[in-house]
Amino acid sequence: MNDPSGHRPGRDPAAEPPDARIAALLRAAAALAPDAAAFASDPRAAAETALAVAAAELAALRAYRERTERQMEELFNTITAYAALEYDRRAVVLDDNDELINAMAIGLNMMGEELSHTMKALVRARDEALAASRAKSAFLANISHELRTPLNAIIGYAEIIREDLVETGQDALTLDVDRLQVASRHLLNLIQDVLDLARIEAGRVDVRLETTDLRTLLQELQTTLAPSVKDAGNVLHARVQVSRPQILTDPLRLQQILLNILGNANKFTVGGDITLSAGDHVEHGRDFVDITVADTGIGIPADKLETIFDAFTQVDETSTRRFGGTGLGLAISRRLCDLLGGSIVVTSELRRGSTFRVRLPVDGPERHR
């Protein structure tokens, strides 16, 4: 493409219009011109076309920018809306949590206060109960002593009267005096039991530990019980097989425990067998003796097996009427076993018989060792 002046347009400084700005505009228009030949033939029209194209492109660009801006704004709005929502949601969750935490804190505080009130009330009630229990036990211990003295006098005088009656040949009257004595002795036993229990509960019973020969102790018990066992038509068997017969215990208390369960076995068995056995037992490396008293008597219902160890508890009133007793013997025996560092348990089958097992540490209660 040739310039009419012989120069290539835009290359010849002489052909350049004086105004540099117009020249630049023309250069730009020439560059934009779709057809360089048309520009050469009619630069003005070509420039206008180029300008129109540029204007259209600019308009398109502006539209594009506006659209983009709108889209961006929409996007921004969406994002901010979402962010706001999310924020609200979290705020709600946080608020909820706050409320929950506050409610829990208030609840916990209330519970704490309630607990502390309850604890104080309980401690007060316990102290009062302990004081009342000590007062009751002290009262029982004193009153029992006061009752025993005149009772012993009654029994003693009844004995003298009985001897006098026999001496003066009024034997028929001795029957009444015998009844008086039996009743008094029963009352005395009852008082003795109440006194024992009261003293144990008041913590006033000390165990006196001494090395005790178990074989001798069991032998003496058999001798003591022989007459009443015979009276009930029972037979007492003994099986003692212990490797350490010398045990550290309170012999009087052990005697009291065994007399009670042997006495019960004899009381609730008629024309049957009572077996007293002793054997070794080792638990956690410690040596124990197991002393069991098994009878073939009336047995104990399963639901009464534990309650019979409660004070004043008997299996049923009819048996009490039939067999007598206070319902205190086993309660005392269990507490005494505890004091000796041992235990007492029972197994039984109705109409088949019962087995009581006393387990005692050979070397005495743990706290004494």
Ligand code: ADP
């Ligand atoms: P008590 O014999 O003076 O009534 P205990 O505390 O010694 O009091 O015994 C409580 C109850 O346990 C008895 O009244 C009796 O019902 C039951 N019991 C104890 N030993 C036996 C036994 N060997 N056979 C059947 N019942 C028994």
